[in-house]
Amino acid sequence: MACPTPLPSSWAQAAVPHPVWPRVASWTCAGLCLDGVICGHAPEPLGAAAGVLVKPGPAAAPGLDHPIFTESIRRIRLALQQPESPQAWRAALQRCGPIEQDVLERCIHSSGDLSIAADLIFGPSAGPSSQPGDADDLGELGDRAPAACAQGLAALRAGALILTDTAMAAAAVAPMAARTFGNPVRCLLEWAPATMTASTAGTTRSALGLELAWSHLAAAPGPAPPVVLIGSAPTALERLLDLVVAGGAAPAPSLVIGMPVGFVGVAESKRRLAASGLAHIGLAGSRGGAGLVAAACNALLRRAWLQAASGPGLSAP
Numbered sequence: 001m002a003c004p005t006p007l008p009s010s011w012a013q014a015a016v017p018h019p020v021w022p023r024v025a026s027w028t029c030a031g032l033c034l035d036g037v038i039c040g041h042a043p044e045p046l047g048a049a050a051g052v053l054v055k056p057g058p059a060a061a062p063g064l065d066h067p068i069f070t071e072s073i074r075r076i077r078l079a080l081q082q083p084e085s086p087q088a089w090r091a092a093l094q095r096c097g098p099i100e101q102d103v104l105e106r107c108i109h110s111s112g113d114l115s116i117a118a119d120l121i122f123g124p125s126a127g128p129s130s131q132p133g134d135a136d137d138l139g140e141l142g143d144r145a146p147a148a149c150a151q152g153l154a155a156l157r158a159g160a161l162i163l164t165d166t167a168m169a170a171a172a173v174a175p176m177a178a179r180t181f182g183n184p185v186r187c188l189l190e191w192a193p194a195t196m197t198a199s200t201a202g203t204t205r206s207a208l209g210l211e212l213a214w215s216h217l218a219a220a221p222g223p224a225p226p227v228v229l230i231g232s233a234p235t236a237l238e239r240l241l242d243l244v245v246a247g248g249a250a251p252a253p254s255l256v257i258g259m260p261v262g263f264v265g266v267a268e269s270k271r272r273l274a275a276s277g278l279a280h281i282g283l284a285g286s287r288g289g290a291g292l293v294a295a296a297c298n299a300l301l302r303r304a305w306l307q308a309a310s311g312p313g314l315s316a317p
Contacts, residue, residue, distance in 0.1 A: 064179060064302055069109065076108050080117055088118035099149040102299040103281060110295035113287075121282040122148050123274055148279040152227055152255030153304045159183055160224035160254055162297060163213060164290075165206055165233045172294030173229070173301075180305040184222075188213045188236060206233035214243050218250035225251040227300075231293035234260040234269035241272055256280040257296045259288035 080089050096104055100122055108116050156162075162177060162185045164170040170187045177183040192209030193200065200208060217226060230237040237258050244252050258273045260266050263286055273280050281296050 064176070064305065072109050073105050076105050076114070079114055080108075085114075086118065089114060092117040092120070097149075099153070099300070099303050102303050103149070103296050106295045106299040106302075107283075107292050110291045111287075116283065116287070116292075119284040119287070121274065121280070121284060123280050123282065124148065124277050148255065148281070149300065151279045152281075152300050153307070155224040155227055155254030156181060156183060156301055157304045157308060158224040159222070161186060161217070161222050161226040162229065163188055163217075163226045163253075164229040164293070165189075165210070165231060165236045166290050169229050169231050169290035169294045172290060173297050176298040176301045180301045181308075183301075186213075191216060204233065204235040206236040207239040210236040210239045211243065214240070214250050218248060221251070225254045227255045227257070227297065228253045229257045229293040229297055231257075231259050231288050231290040232261060234262065234265040236260075237269040237273060238265070241269075241276055241278075244276065244278065252278060254279065255300075257282075257293045259283040259292050259296075261288035262286060 077093075079085065080093050093101065093104065103122075104117060104120055107120065108114055159181055160183060162170075162173055162183050164173065164185065164187050167187045167189065170185050174185045177185050188209035189205060190209070191212035192205040196205065228240060230240070237256075237260055240253070240256070243250070256273060256276075256278050258270065258280055259282060260269055266286055266288070270282055270284070273282055283292065
Protein backbone atom coordinates (compact mmCIF):
# COMPACT_ATOMS: atom_id res chain seq x y z
CA MET A 1 0.00 0.00 0.00
CA ALA A 2 1.16 3.51 -0.73
CA CYS A 3 1.99 5.59 2.31
CA PRO A 4 -0.75 8.23 2.85
CA THR A 5 1.29 10.51 5.10
CA PRO A 6 1.31 14.14 3.84
CA LEU A 7 4.71 15.46 2.90
CA PRO A 8 5.90 18.52 4.84
CA SER A 9 5.43 21.63 2.74
CA SER A 10 9.12 22.47 2.98
CA TRP A 11 10.08 19.06 1.58
CA ALA A 12 7.52 19.26 -1.22
CA GLN A 13 8.75 22.71 -2.21
CA ALA A 14 12.39 21.65 -2.22
CA ALA A 15 11.85 18.34 -3.92
CA VAL A 16 10.06 19.74 -6.96
CA PRO A 17 12.37 22.36 -8.45
CA HIS A 18 11.18 21.97 -12.04
CA PRO A 19 8.67 24.69 -13.08
CA VAL A 20 6.51 22.15 -14.90
CA TRP A 21 5.72 20.37 -11.64
CA PRO A 22 3.22 22.09 -9.31
CA ARG A 23 4.59 23.30 -6.01
CA VAL A 24 1.98 21.99 -3.63
CA ALA A 25 2.05 21.08 0.05
CA SER A 26 -0.67 18.44 -0.14
CA TRP A 27 1.32 15.64 -1.72
CA THR A 28 1.61 12.37 0.16
CA CYS A 29 4.59 10.06 0.29
CA ALA A 30 2.83 7.53 -1.99
CA GLY A 31 5.53 5.95 -4.17
CA LEU A 32 8.13 8.40 -2.87
CA CYS A 33 8.35 6.77 0.55
CA LEU A 34 11.54 4.68 0.69
CA ASP A 35 11.89 2.41 3.72
CA GLY A 36 9.75 4.77 5.81
CA VAL A 37 12.60 7.26 6.12
CA ILE A 38 10.75 10.32 4.83
CA CYS A 39 7.72 10.13 7.08
CA GLY A 40 8.48 7.46 9.65
CA HIS A 41 5.69 5.27 8.27
CA ALA A 42 6.60 1.61 7.87
CA PRO A 43 5.17 0.56 4.50
CA GLU A 44 4.98 -3.01 3.28
CA PRO A 45 8.50 -4.07 2.18
CA LEU A 46 9.12 -3.63 -1.53
CA GLY A 47 8.53 -6.87 -3.33
CA ALA A 48 6.91 -8.51 -0.33
CA ALA A 49 4.07 -9.84 -2.42
CA ALA A 50 6.58 -11.69 -4.59
CA GLY A 51 8.55 -12.97 -1.62
CA VAL A 52 11.57 -10.78 -2.43
CA LEU A 53 13.62 -9.41 0.43
CA VAL A 54 14.77 -6.00 -0.82
CA LYS A 55 17.94 -4.47 0.53
CA PRO A 56 17.26 -0.96 1.92
CA GLY A 57 18.70 1.94 0.01
CA PRO A 58 19.11 5.71 0.28
CA ALA A 59 16.20 7.94 1.18
CA ALA A 60 15.16 10.93 -0.89
CA ALA A 61 17.31 13.99 -0.27
CA PRO A 62 15.26 17.20 -0.04
CA GLY A 63 16.50 19.77 -2.52
CA LEU A 64 18.66 17.23 -4.38
CA ASP A 65 16.31 14.50 -5.59
CA HIS A 66 13.42 14.88 -8.01
CA PRO A 67 10.47 12.56 -7.30
CA ILE A 68 11.03 10.81 -10.64
CA PHE A 69 14.62 10.05 -9.65
CA THR A 70 13.49 8.70 -6.28
CA GLU A 71 10.93 6.41 -7.90
CA SER A 72 13.50 5.28 -10.45
CA ILE A 73 15.90 4.23 -7.71
CA ARG A 74 13.13 2.29 -5.98
CA ARG A 75 12.42 0.38 -9.19
CA ILE A 76 16.12 -0.25 -9.88
CA ARG A 77 16.62 -1.67 -6.40
CA LEU A 78 13.66 -3.98 -6.80
CA ALA A 79 14.67 -5.11 -10.31
CA LEU A 80 18.17 -6.05 -9.19
CA GLN A 81 16.81 -8.42 -6.58
CA GLN A 82 14.06 -10.21 -8.44
CA PRO A 83 14.44 -14.01 -8.24
CA GLU A 84 14.72 -14.16 -12.02
CA SER A 85 17.49 -11.55 -12.13
CA PRO A 86 21.03 -12.83 -12.82
CA GLN A 87 22.81 -13.97 -9.69
CA ALA A 88 25.72 -11.65 -10.49
CA TRP A 89 23.45 -8.62 -10.15
CA ARG A 90 22.09 -9.68 -6.78
CA ALA A 91 25.54 -10.65 -5.52
CA ALA A 92 27.01 -7.32 -6.58
CA LEU A 93 24.32 -5.38 -4.75
CA GLN A 94 24.72 -7.44 -1.60
CA ARG A 95 28.47 -6.72 -1.59
CA CYS A 96 27.83 -2.99 -1.75
CA GLY A 97 27.99 -0.78 1.29
CA PRO A 98 25.65 2.25 1.41
CA ILE A 99 28.02 4.52 -0.53
CA GLU A 100 28.76 1.96 -3.22
CA GLN A 101 25.04 1.25 -3.54
CA ASP A 102 24.42 4.95 -4.17
CA VAL A 103 27.00 4.92 -6.96
CA LEU A 104 25.73 1.69 -8.48
CA GLU A 105 22.09 2.75 -8.56
CA ARG A 106 22.84 6.18 -9.97
CA CYS A 107 24.99 4.70 -12.73
CA ILE A 108 22.20 2.31 -13.63
CA HIS A 109 19.73 5.20 -13.62
CA SER A 110 21.99 7.22 -15.93
CA SER A 111 22.56 4.40 -18.40
CA GLY A 112 19.29 2.50 -18.21
CA ASP A 113 21.41 -0.66 -18.02
CA LEU A 114 20.91 -3.01 -15.07
CA SER A 115 23.79 -5.24 -16.17
CA ILE A 116 26.24 -2.57 -15.01
CA ALA A 117 25.74 -4.06 -11.55
CA ALA A 118 28.04 -6.96 -12.42
CA ASP A 119 30.78 -4.80 -13.95
CA LEU A 120 31.21 -1.83 -11.62
CA ILE A 121 34.63 -1.71 -9.95
CA PHE A 122 35.72 -0.03 -6.73
CA GLY A 123 39.39 -0.14 -5.92
CA PRO A 124 42.15 -0.70 -5.07
CA SER A 125 40.74 -4.18 -5.56
CA ALA A 126 43.70 -6.31 -4.54
CA GLY A 127 42.57 -8.65 -1.78
CA PRO A 128 43.69 -11.97 -0.34
CA SER A 129 42.25 -13.91 -3.27
CA SER A 130 43.17 -11.59 -6.17
CA GLN A 131 46.22 -10.13 -7.83
CA PRO A 132 46.40 -6.48 -8.94
CA GLY A 133 45.87 -6.07 -12.63
CA ASP A 134 44.37 -9.49 -13.30
CA ALA A 135 41.74 -9.35 -16.00
CA ASP A 136 39.46 -11.22 -13.62
CA ASP A 137 39.67 -8.32 -11.18
CA LEU A 138 37.63 -6.22 -13.59
CA GLY A 139 34.04 -6.62 -12.57
CA GLU A 140 34.74 -7.21 -8.88
CA LEU A 141 33.54 -4.60 -6.42
CA GLY A 142 36.86 -4.73 -4.59
CA ASP A 143 37.82 -5.52 -1.02
CA ARG A 144 38.72 -1.92 -0.25
CA ALA A 145 35.74 -0.25 -1.90
CA PRO A 146 34.60 1.65 1.23
CA ALA A 147 38.07 3.17 1.70
CA ALA A 148 38.24 4.22 -1.95
CA CYS A 149 34.88 5.97 -1.86
CA ALA A 150 35.57 7.47 1.56
CA GLN A 151 38.69 9.14 0.17
CA GLY A 152 36.62 10.68 -2.62
CA LEU A 153 33.93 11.81 -0.19
CA ALA A 154 36.47 13.53 2.03
CA ALA A 155 37.97 15.38 -0.92
CA LEU A 156 34.59 16.52 -2.22
CA ARG A 157 33.57 17.74 1.23
CA ALA A 158 36.82 19.71 1.41
CA GLY A 159 35.97 21.46 -1.86
CA ALA A 160 38.39 19.64 -4.14
CA LEU A 161 38.48 20.45 -7.84
CA ILE A 162 36.52 18.07 -10.06
CA LEU A 163 38.50 17.64 -13.29
CA THR A 164 36.74 16.03 -16.26
CA ASP A 165 37.91 14.96 -19.71
CA THR A 166 34.89 16.39 -21.55
CA ALA A 167 32.70 19.46 -21.35
CA MET A 168 29.69 17.12 -21.29
CA ALA A 169 30.81 15.48 -18.06
CA ALA A 170 31.58 18.87 -16.52
CA ALA A 171 28.12 20.14 -17.44
CA ALA A 172 26.51 17.07 -15.87
CA VAL A 173 28.39 17.45 -12.58
CA ALA A 174 28.35 21.24 -12.18
CA PRO A 175 24.71 21.57 -10.99
CA MET A 176 25.13 19.01 -8.19
CA ALA A 177 28.46 20.55 -7.19
CA ALA A 178 26.83 23.98 -7.03
CA ARG A 179 23.97 22.70 -4.86
CA THR A 180 26.30 20.96 -2.43
CA PHE A 181 29.86 22.04 -1.64
CA GLY A 182 30.50 24.48 -4.48
CA ASN A 183 33.39 22.45 -5.84
CA PRO A 184 35.02 23.99 -8.91
CA VAL A 185 34.39 21.86 -11.99
CA ARG A 186 36.76 22.18 -14.95
CA CYS A 187 37.41 20.31 -18.16
CA LEU A 188 41.00 19.41 -19.03
CA LEU A 189 40.39 20.60 -22.60
CA GLU A 190 40.59 24.15 -21.21
CA TRP A 191 44.36 23.57 -21.14
CA ALA A 192 44.60 21.67 -24.42
CA PRO A 193 45.97 23.32 -27.57
CA ALA A 194 43.32 24.43 -30.02
CA THR A 195 45.03 22.62 -32.88
CA MET A 196 47.51 19.79 -33.14
CA THR A 197 50.90 20.33 -34.80
CA ALA A 198 53.70 18.12 -36.05
CA SER A 199 55.31 18.32 -32.61
CA THR A 200 52.21 16.86 -30.98
CA ALA A 201 51.71 14.03 -33.44
CA GLY A 202 51.10 10.65 -31.87
CA THR A 203 49.10 11.96 -28.93
CA THR A 204 45.67 13.52 -28.37
CA ARG A 205 44.33 16.87 -27.21
CA SER A 206 42.92 15.14 -24.15
CA ALA A 207 46.30 13.71 -23.15
CA LEU A 208 48.01 17.06 -23.67
CA GLY A 209 45.27 18.87 -21.79
CA LEU A 210 45.62 16.48 -18.86
CA GLU A 211 49.37 17.00 -18.70
CA LEU A 212 49.08 20.80 -18.82
CA ALA A 213 46.24 20.79 -16.29
CA TRP A 214 48.32 18.65 -13.92
CA SER A 215 51.20 21.13 -14.16
CA HIS A 216 48.79 23.94 -13.34
CA LEU A 217 47.47 22.04 -10.33
CA ALA A 218 50.99 21.45 -9.06
CA ALA A 219 51.59 25.20 -9.11
CA ALA A 220 48.25 26.08 -7.51
CA PRO A 221 47.10 23.19 -5.29
CA GLY A 222 43.57 23.18 -3.95
CA PRO A 223 42.18 22.20 -0.53
CA ALA A 224 42.51 18.51 -1.49
CA PRO A 225 43.87 16.63 -4.49
CA PRO A 226 41.38 16.67 -7.35
CA VAL A 227 38.73 14.10 -8.17
CA VAL A 228 39.36 13.13 -11.81
CA LEU A 229 36.62 11.93 -14.16
CA ILE A 230 37.64 10.16 -17.37
CA GLY A 231 34.68 8.95 -19.43
CA SER A 232 35.80 9.34 -23.02
CA ALA A 233 39.57 9.51 -23.45
CA PRO A 234 41.70 6.49 -22.54
CA THR A 235 44.74 8.50 -23.62
CA ALA A 236 44.02 11.02 -20.85
CA LEU A 237 43.74 8.21 -18.32
CA GLU A 238 47.04 6.74 -19.51
CA ARG A 239 48.74 10.13 -19.26
CA LEU A 240 47.39 10.66 -15.75
CA LEU A 241 48.79 7.30 -14.66
CA ASP A 242 52.14 8.17 -16.27
CA LEU A 243 52.30 11.40 -14.29
CA VAL A 244 51.40 9.69 -11.02
CA VAL A 245 54.13 7.09 -11.57
CA ALA A 246 56.65 9.82 -12.42
CA GLY A 247 55.86 11.70 -9.22
CA GLY A 248 56.41 15.44 -9.08
CA ALA A 249 54.87 18.38 -7.31
CA ALA A 250 51.26 17.48 -7.98
CA PRO A 251 49.86 14.88 -5.56
CA ALA A 252 48.03 11.79 -6.74
CA PRO A 253 44.31 12.39 -7.27
CA SER A 254 41.97 11.78 -4.36
CA LEU A 255 39.84 9.56 -6.58
CA VAL A 256 39.82 8.57 -10.25
CA ILE A 257 36.46 7.73 -11.80
CA GLY A 258 37.87 6.03 -14.88
CA MET A 259 35.30 4.73 -17.35
CA PRO A 260 36.58 5.56 -20.85
CA VAL A 261 34.26 4.25 -23.54
CA GLY A 262 35.24 2.56 -26.77
CA PHE A 263 37.40 -0.14 -28.31
CA VAL A 264 40.88 1.35 -28.85
CA GLY A 265 43.09 1.61 -25.79
CA VAL A 266 40.14 1.33 -23.43
CA ALA A 267 40.72 -2.16 -22.00
CA GLU A 268 44.42 -1.45 -21.52
CA SER A 269 43.84 1.83 -19.67
CA LYS A 270 41.21 0.23 -17.43
CA ARG A 271 43.50 -2.65 -16.51
CA ARG A 272 46.29 -0.24 -15.76
CA LEU A 273 44.02 1.84 -13.51
CA ALA A 274 42.96 -1.33 -11.66
CA ALA A 275 46.63 -2.14 -10.98
CA SER A 276 47.65 1.42 -10.10
CA GLY A 277 46.87 1.37 -6.40
CA LEU A 278 44.92 4.62 -6.77
CA ALA A 279 41.48 5.00 -5.25
CA HIS A 280 39.19 4.52 -8.22
CA ILE A 281 35.77 3.62 -9.57
CA GLY A 282 35.74 1.85 -12.91
CA LEU A 283 33.62 -0.18 -15.26
CA ALA A 284 34.73 -3.37 -16.96
CA GLY A 285 34.46 -3.79 -20.72
CA SER A 286 34.01 -1.25 -23.47
CA ARG A 287 31.22 0.71 -21.80
CA GLY A 288 31.66 4.09 -20.16
CA GLY A 289 31.09 7.69 -21.10
CA ALA A 290 30.46 11.16 -19.72
CA GLY A 291 27.05 10.29 -18.32
CA LEU A 292 28.36 7.40 -16.25
CA VAL A 293 31.35 9.17 -14.72
CA ALA A 294 29.13 12.15 -13.92
CA ALA A 295 26.54 9.86 -12.34
CA ALA A 296 29.18 8.28 -10.08
CA CYS A 297 30.51 11.68 -9.03
CA ASN A 298 27.02 13.05 -8.40
CA ALA A 299 26.23 10.05 -6.21
CA LEU A 300 29.30 10.82 -4.10
CA LEU A 301 28.47 14.53 -3.88
CA ARG A 302 24.94 13.67 -2.76
CA ARG A 303 26.16 11.19 -0.15
CA ALA A 304 28.82 13.59 1.17
CA TRP A 305 26.21 16.35 1.44
CA LEU A 306 23.82 14.11 3.39
CA GLN A 307 26.62 13.05 5.72
CA ALA A 308 27.57 16.67 6.34
CA ALA A 309 23.93 17.59 6.97
CA SER A 310 23.57 14.73 9.46
CA GLY A 311 26.29 16.20 11.64
CA PRO A 312 29.29 14.62 13.37
CA GLY A 313 28.80 11.07 14.46
CA LEU A 314 25.58 10.63 12.50
CA SER A 315 25.14 8.56 9.39
CA ALA A 316 23.23 9.68 6.35
CA PRO A 317 20.16 7.75 5.21
